[in-house]
Amino acid sequence: MFVRIFALAVLALLVVGCATPTPPPAAPTPAAAAAAPPGLSTLPFEGGHLLLDTRSPACTITLQGQIHEGTVRRLHTGLQQLQGARCSSRRLLLEATAGELGSAITIGSMLRNRQFDTQVQPGRTCDTPCLLVFAAGTQRTLPLLPQPALLAFTPLPPDLDFAPRTCHSQPNAAQQLTLARYLNAMLPEPSSSTVLRQILAADCNGPTRIGAQQALAMGLATATAAR
Numbered sequence: 001m002f003v004r005i006f007a008l009a010v011l012a013l014l015v016v017g018c019a020t021p022t023p024p025p026a027a028p029t030p031a032a033a034a035a036a037p038p039g040l041s042t043l044p045f046e047g048g049h050l051l052l053d054t055r056s057p058a059c060t061i062t063l064q065g066q067i068h069e070g071t072v073r074r075l076h077t078g079l080q081q082l083q084g085a086r087c088s089s090r091r092l093l094l095e096a097t098a099g100e101l102g103s104a105i106t107i108g109s110m111l112r113n114r115q116f117d118t119q120v121q122p123g124r125t126c127d128t129p130c131l132l133v134f135a136a137g138t139q140r141t142l143p144l145l146p147q148p149a150l151l152a153f154t155p156l157p158p159d160l161d162f163a164p165r166t167c168h169s170q171p172n173a174a175q176q177l178t179l180a181r182y183l184n185a186m187l188p189e190p191s192s193s194t195v196l197r198q199i200l201a202a203d204c205n206g207p208t209r210i211g212a213q214q215a216l217a218m219g220l221a222t223a224t225a226a227r
Contacts, residue, residue, distance in 0.1 A: 045070040059087035067099030099129025108136030123147035127154040142221040167204040191219030
């Protein structure tokens with residue numbers, strides 16, 4: 001267990017070093033901070049925000065918006081804030097949109113090291129960067145109600161680390177190895193290999209979308225309803 005956690009921490013640091021820089025997040029206004037009820041706080045970043053909810057022992061962080069280096073920095077702040085809360089469980093709720101692979105891997109490593117659960121919010125479609133974050137959960141929930149959540153195997157987004165701007169995923173051998181190691185750390189076999197093949201085969205003309213039952217059968221999800 002120590003070796004796996006150490007490896008994830010090293011992987012996260014390596015990926016952060018290669019991530020594309022993003023503008024610093026805007027600070028919340030005094031009025032917004034004053035309006036937040038006790039146990040509920042918002043951490044904005046470029047293109048989205050994190051919502052921390054510690055009003056009950058089942059603590060949650062909702063990630064709404066883009067996944068990039070600014071998201072990583074805000075999540076680090078949010079995780080520090082949770083250290084002082086009496087959480088019996090920790091869950092990341094995903095409402096993510098566009099994302100960078102390097103930042104998704106970093107976020108996933110941070111969550112797994114802290115034994116977070118993950119959940120895609122009802123009615124949401126979680127594409128490849130979001131899916132990699134989802135895979136990091138100790139328990140991974142894909143709701144059926146009130147609206148089904150979906151996972152989408154979309155082509156790797158273009159960034160400096162993982163792929164050029166094409167309709168297909170075209171990572172080089174080193175990048176494929178990084179993805180394979182990450183998925184092997186998050187998911188048991190044969191689930192990790194199946195997910196990797198689906199990501200590498202993704203095509204923007206018809207990305208594969210799966211629901212809760214398929215995700216359960218694949219081993220990517222562990223539940224269809226939150227505890």
